Amino acid sequence: MNLNTSTLTAHELIEKLDGREITLEEVLSGLRERINKIDPQVKAYVRRNEPQAAVNPAAAGPLKGIPVTVKDNICTEGLNTECCSHILEGFRPPYDATVIRKLKSAGATILGLKANMDEFAFGSSTENSYFGPTHNPWRLDCVPGGSSGGSAAAVAADEAVFALGSDTGGSIRQPAAFCGVVGMKPTYGRVSRYGLIAFASSLDQIGPITKDVEDCSLLLGVISGHDPLDSTSVDAPVPDYGKSLDRDIKGLKIAIPKEYFVEGMEAQVKEALEEAVSELKKLGATVKEISLPHTKYAVPVYYIVATAEASSNLARFDGVQYGLRIKSENLIEMYKKTRGEGFGQEAKRRVILGTFALSHGYYEAYYLNALKVRTLIKRDFDGAFKEFDCIVTPTSPSAAFKIGEKVEDPLKMYLSDIYTISANLAGIPAISVPCGFTGDNLPVGLQILARPFDEGTLLKAAFAYEQATVWHKMKPKV
């Protein structure tokens, strides 16, 4: 059989493996070839010289041994997990994250290569990786988005079947939009965070990055569910997400927040969104404009809450138990040098900002007030979801930007998360699906948000839209 398996989705591969049209060995070697051929340009993976597939003995589960690509901040036993940071150099966790355990028992093969990312997930472009940037497969001089840029680029370039990313302020959805793939941030508490190296504990979620919505539902189903090892994982039943894929969205009540159309949205993004909205209407949904009045405070609140938590979460990287240590006779010197050299610019910026927000004399004005504004932002959504089933927005105000374009202007970079951050602050689920292209042939993403634990509605709406359009079938020419 001479089928190019690397272009197939997971559900297609399962079907073909079930029908014995292909073998798992063909899938694995096809992927290996594709990575060897493409990755020197895309650079979606780190440590490319290492063995590529960690063979899974339980390959018999529903995932049939299909390989999954894992972001470098999700712990994989015995495989380097370094958050693309110098400070975690050589760290091999002695345990698997809960999502990895679940994937293994569902029969997935964990790919030995880890996906590139912004160091500690600090960024929106994957340029902050210690290993260098990943390139957008649609245009190699553009960023793939971030921080899960490696995962999204790998999926888009057929260097991965499907992938796990993590999303603290848009780190799954924004790169999915930039790379023209599907990415979902589940409800906070839906997927266990045990084994995800924390950036901001109250915002982080692991989620799928896939070639289509069906794969998204498949992967979400495997990784979701209560985990007794994560106190913030919610003990709620996990529905059969496959049942949401029925294309029927007649009567679905969709809201469009007017505040999302003011600040800096690119015209082509706006056009794509408008077309998507009319498509959703055609499919039977009702669409109405609403107001989420505290939207403009989301980015400021996020950069206090997320950095404050990060400053504490990253304190453990000190050269004592693992990772980099810069030798010194004196303990404080060792701490300072190790962290001074081990952290990149953005990590230092955020740790210092977060430390500032919690420090004596600033705590009330910054951290505490940010938590209060967070309450207001959540209330905005609670109000909207009393009346509407979902909210639709662009995933990002622009398509992928040039590598190097925003590195020297952190604030500008932060604003590229403006549409995705609110979902993390409110803890609600959100998905990005491809909804068109700019004139530069760069993908644009449509973001859909829903009530907490209503990933089913997200998948339903996203699937109906995807099946009515052609965007998910487009492939970059790398």
Add this chain to the structure above:
Amino acid sequence: MDYQAVIGLEVHAHLKTRTKAFCGCPTEFGAPANSQVCPVCLGFPGSLPVLNKAALDFAVKVALALNCTVQEFTKLDRKNYFYPDLPKNYQISQYDLPLSRNGFLDIFTGKTRKRIGITRVHLEEDAGKLIHQESVSLVDFNRSGIPLLEIVSEPDINSPQEAYAYLTALKSILEYLEVSDCDMEKGSLRCDANISVRKAGEKTLGTKAELKNMNSFKAVRDALDYEILRQSEEVASGNAVVQETRLWDAGKQKTLPMRAKEEAKDYRYFPEPDLPPFIIRAEAIEEVRKGIPEMPREKISRFMSDFGISEYDATILTSRKEDALFAEECIKEYPEKDKKTVTNWLIGPLLSEANNRNCALPGLRITAKRLLGLISLVERQEISGLSAKTVLTEMIDSGREAGEIIKEKGLSQVSDSASLESVADEVIRENVKSVADFKQGKESALMFLVGQAMKKSRGKANPKVIQEVLKRRLADA
């Protein structure tokens, strides 16, 4: 000039749960280094805490026993600071909404009773252990994550004796509740002190020093004694007391300032995002309250009213729960109305035997029945009190009955005056001076002669009878 000390104590007690506060690692003391660890208590990247239910239950119990108000809404916070024994470089602790506040503990210093306020009782995790060597420090994380209660007193303590009584009473409560081993040597109980002095009668507080590194109750007392003297001298000579942390050096019997540079404390507390908050409803609190056994203070009152014993005696007998249980059995079974005799036996010979053997009263493995049997032999004057103590030691050592031992050693008391006359005569012969003293009206000389006679009879003589015989023979002499 008189100085008054103002002391507040901060006690940290390990809770003896089976597993650690936030992970399933064992809490046993003395295991090889880094053998009772997991990703959670090592603070490995990606690991997350889940609170041990037993730790919370124990903490609520202690809070109630210390008369604190348990807060309905409580949460855990992160206390951020860098130290190599702290694997995450933050400690999970409690800040603005502690588990409980506003309690008190009554102490008895031998003369007076005093109420010491408890500011707060909260739950936190312990750090690992550092062992300092020539050029490096070694870290063992076995202790990291063991649940710890922080019990903070108001500055209501005014003397080292009161501090000692406070610690004894607190330890007693924790042991009664069976929630902590309270072993300062193993580090399962630790105590820091804040102390300042002021001139007697003054209202404003002096500058305080924080004392650390005290490894026993006695060390706390000694360190406070030293510090009161030091601070008083400073003030008397017109010097300012420096606000600082000082370490107790047991070898030098001195407190010394820390060598490390002290920094302004900026712990950047914030709510632990990995742990949702806790709501402790009134019903749940009542449930825990029901499970609290009789506390030392209640026992003291009951011993006093039921058995008519003094507060001093009751305090000693109830300090350890096991002692109290044994004492109560003995006192109850003791047939006489006046319990003084049995109480004296317990506080005197029994507790001293127990202390010598480093155990509690039940550890002596002598039953209440056997002890009372021995006491009744003394009361029936079948053996002397002195012999009885020898018999007691032998009973404890061998586990044999009193009668057997008395028989074997020939310790039966001699009350037959005829057979004691020769002893009396010998004593009179050998102690000419005392005899003369007695005849000149010195009563104490008689007691000396009785003592000599007791010695001669190897304790077997009945002291009352020998006294009478001596008096008679002295009159004749």
Add this chain to the structure above:
Amino acid sequence: MPITKDTVEYVAHLARIDLQAKELEKLSRQLEEIVIFIDRFKELDLKGVSAASHILPIHNVLREDAPRPGLCAEKALQCAPQKEGNFFAVPKVIE
């Protein structure tokens, strides 16, 4: 209140991060700009608004006091930059 260079220096020390002089300069400038941007939420009246320290409406998540297998010392120490026997080693701590 814009963040000053002194504050950045103090905070970097709290966070145990060594900054080169140039780095400190640049970071202070960037952080000042970011903090001014963040300050926009000061225009809100937050009286009576509760702080969302936890976004989930769950509480009392507890585990039973039952042991779980952990790591042996060898695994615990496998990535240690410096160890002695079964101990992690660090430059001497002065108390």
